[in-house]
Amino acid sequence: MQAQNMSDQAAISFRGVGKSFAQKGKDRPVTALEGIDLDVPRAAISGIIGRSGAGKSTLLRMVNGLERPTAGQVIVNGHDVGAAGTAELREIRRSVGMIFQHFNLLATRTTFGNIALPLEIAGVPAAEIRPRVNELIELVGLEAQANRYPAELSGGQKQRVGIARALATRPKVLLSDEATSALDPETTRQVLDLLKRINGELGLTILLITHEMGVVRDIGSHVAVIEAGRIVEQGETYAVFSAPSHPTTRSFLKGVTGVVMPRFLAERMVPDYAPGLQTVLQVTFTGSHATDPMLARLGTAMGLEVNILAGAVEEIGERPFGSLIVSLDAEPERLATARAFLHDHGLRTEVLGHVR
Amino acid sequence: MSANLINLLMEATLQTLYMVAISTLIGTLIGAPLGIFLAVSRRGELMAAPAANAVLGLIVNATRSTPFIILVVAIIPFTRFVTGTSIGTNAAIVPLTVATIPFVARLIENAVREVDSGLIEAARAMGATPIQIVRKVLVPEALPGITLGITLTIVSLIGYSAMVGAVGGKGLGDLGIRYGYQRFMPEVMAAVVLILIVLVQLVQTAGEMLARRFDKKAPKNRGR
Numbered sequence: 227m228q229a230q231n232m233s234d235q236a237a238i239s240f241r242g243v244g245k246s247f248a249q250k251g252k253d254r255p256v257t258a259l260e261g262i263d264l265d266v267p268r269a270a271i272s273g274i275i276g277r278s279g280a281g282k283s284t285l286l287r288m289v290n291g292l293e294r295p296t297a298g299q300v301i302v303n304g305h306d307v308g309a310a311g312t313a314e315l316r317e318i319r320r321s322v323g324m325i326f327q328h329f330n331l332l333a334t335r336t337t338f339g340n341i342a343l344p345l346e347i348a349g350v351p352a353a354e355i356r357p358r359v360n361e362l363i364e365l366v367g368l369e370a371q372a373n374r375y376p377a378e379l380s381g382g383q384k385q386r387v388g389i390a391r392a393l394a395t396r397p398k399v400l401l402s403d404e405a406t407s408a409l410d411p412e413t414t415r416q417v418l419d420l421l422k423r424i425n426g427e428l429g430l431t432i433l434l435i436t437h438e439m440g441v442v443r444d445i446g447s448h449v450a451v452i453e454a455g456r457i458v459e460q461g462e463t464y465a466v467f468s469a470p471s472h473p474t475t476r477s478f479l480k481g482v483t484g485v486v487m488p489r490f491l492a493e494r495m496v497p498d499y500a501p502g503l504q505t506v507l508q509v510t511f512t513g514s515h516a517t518d519p520m521l522a523r524l525g526t527a528m529g530l531e532v533n534i535l536a537g538a539v540e541e542i543g544e545r546p547f548g549s550l551i552v553s554l555d556a557e558p559e560r561l562a563t564a565r566a567f568l569h570d571h572g573l574r575t576e577v578l579g580h581v582r
Numbered sequence: 583m584s585a586n587l588i589n590l591l592m593e594a595t596l597q598t599l600y601m602v603a604i605s606t607l608i609g610t611l612i613g614a615p616l617g618i619f620l621a622v623s624r625r626g627e628l629m630a631a632p633a634a635n636a637v638l639g640l641i642v643n644a645t646r647s648t649p650f651i652i653l654v655v656a657i658i659p660f661t662r663f664v665t666g667t668s669i670g671t672n673a674a675i676v677p678l679t680v681a682t683i684p685f686v687a688r689l690i691e692n693a694v695r696e697v698d699s700g701l702i703e704a705a706r707a708m709g710a711t712p713i714q715i716v717r718k719v720l721v722p723e724a725l726p727g728i729t730l731g732i733t734l735t736i737v738s739l740i741g742y743s744a745m746v747g748a749v750g751g752k753g754l755g756d757l758g759i760r761y762g763y764q765r766f767m768p769e770v771m772a773a774v775v776l777i778l779i780v781l782v783q784l785v786q787t788a789g790e791m792l793a794r795r796f797d798k799k800a801p802k803n804r805g806r
């Protein structure tokens with residue numbers, strides 16, 4: 227059953243999805259996921275982030291039917307995966323590629339052989355396999371390693387074989403289960419760049435799960451945060467990262483975005499204002515304002531002295547995002563005016579406390 | 583040692599090789615699929631069939647725990663049914679094969695279960711059928727283990743084949759008992775033992791070499 231107007235439809239939709247596992251020797255099943263509603267946009271890179279045991283892998287594995295939902299529906303390219311029969315499920319799986327944390331390459335097959343495997347499984351004639359595999363090897367830049375066995379490859383090279391293998395049957399969707407978690411930062415960078423490139427070149431929908439916010443920040447345009455089997459926050463990465471609403475999101479974001487409060491400041495800070503105290507403000511820059519010298523203008527326009535205590539500017543989903551911790555010597559009314567001035571210019575402020 | 587004795591030794595060696603070769607061949611042809619089935623039919627596995635798995639497992643265990651010499655005698659009617667006789671080299675192949683099947687099955691089951699479950703998961707995600715997973719993933723990846731298992735089977739069969747002298751199976755073991763022990767010719771006994779040692783060594787070395795060739799897990803110099 228194909229829905230019409232596929233292009234502006236989500237590539238993957240979770241509708242009220244739940245999953246519980248029967249437990250050996252116990253009456254009560256474990257609930258791994260509950261009430262999941264999520265639309266994964268087509269041709270974009272979306273991230274699902276959560277702590278260990280939150281249910282990320284279970285959620286991802288439902289997209290290609292490795293796991294079936296016990297409630298709700300998972301719709302992939304118009305197919306109801308949970309209700310699909312054996313033949314339809316195989317069809318769906320060929321249109322959904324998957325890469326893994328530990329690569330899962332066959333040790334007895336070379337790079338070439340591993341990439342050829344899904345084609346052999348799909349019954350592609352041998353004469354067509356060779357050119358297709360060579361094309362994929364070129365796509366991931368492994369020409370020199372084509373005849374090597376996985377044991378002779380580095381982690382990053384193995385994952386590139388995994389990516390090429392996942393793309394062999396020209397899937398529309400790529401699932402990634404912690405694909406960079408076993409790699410060092412430099413290699414992670416390269417693999418993420420590759421994912422981003424194939425997303426652009428092939429218009430592939432990528433759904434990746436991770437416990438590293440940095441991965442989502444670097445390549446994810448959309449993000450969902452999952453906690454104990456439920457989605458607690460979702461949206462465009464930029465929006466979620468610049469204004470996280472759930473404590474779990476905030477704790478994930480710590481150290482990934484924004485600034486860490488310097489210790490000397492945190493120790494001296496008091497919650498309430500008293501005359502003679504300076505107000506500590508976190509100012510969040512988003513979008514084009516990030517580069518505007520807004521604070522300097524605050525000084526000249528209002529005659530306020532602004533001390534910058536800590537700050538960072540970075541990129542989320544290719545948009546600049548920054549936050550500064552500043553202190554202002556201003557009594558409550560002047561502070562309110564200053565904040566209003568900043569808000570008018572698209573900045574967000576939050577009072578963190580007061581120091582002498 | 584007389585020319586006559588050397589002829590006897592040659593003949594006995596060929597008989598042993600013949601018995602071992604045929605029972606390995608037939609035993610593996612039947613035992614390997616059973617072993618694969620044992621591995622993939624457990625609860626929650628690729629072709630889960632827990633009841634069939636349990637029954638087959640029971641039969642395998644029963645056969646394996648029967649002392650070989652008792653097995654030889656116990657299945658004489660079956661041996662006679664298959665070969666038309668209960669005496670001789672061909673008759674000896676029947677109990678040897680019957681003992682080989684469960685032996686091979688367990689070893690291959692273990693080798694197949696050693697295969698990383700992540701590979702099965704990856705193949706499932708590609709849309710592979712269970713049969714495709716067995717043929718394209720499990721068997722090739724388990725090949726080093728399977729090779730070592732068959733090597734161990736052959737080595738054990740060389741030992742077992744010495745026991746089938748009891749049913750007129752001939753071969754090296756029989757020669758060693760009749761000449762070396764009953765006629766008290768220690769040089770025959772020594773020669774028999776020596777040949778057996780050499781045979782086992784050859785099989786073991788060849789098996790390990792082959793297994794290493796199939797094993798691509800450890801990086802090594804392949805002369806590239």
Ligand SMILES: Nc1ncnc2c1ncn2[C@@H]1O[C@H](COP(=O)(O)OP(=O)(O)OP(=O)(O)O)[C@@H](O)[C@H]1O
Pocket residue numbers: 247248256257258276277278279280281282283284285437
């Ligand atoms: N086959 C299963 N049988 C029983 N419980 C399961 C099964 N698979 C997952 N679970 C349970 O479901 C919950 C979610 O597991 P899941 O593997 O999806 O977590 P995760 O977010 O991927 O964690 P991690 O980051 O550690 O990989 C866990 O409590 C886990 O114990």
Ligand SMILES: [Mg+2]
Pocket residue numbers: 282283284
């Ligand atoms: Mg997981």
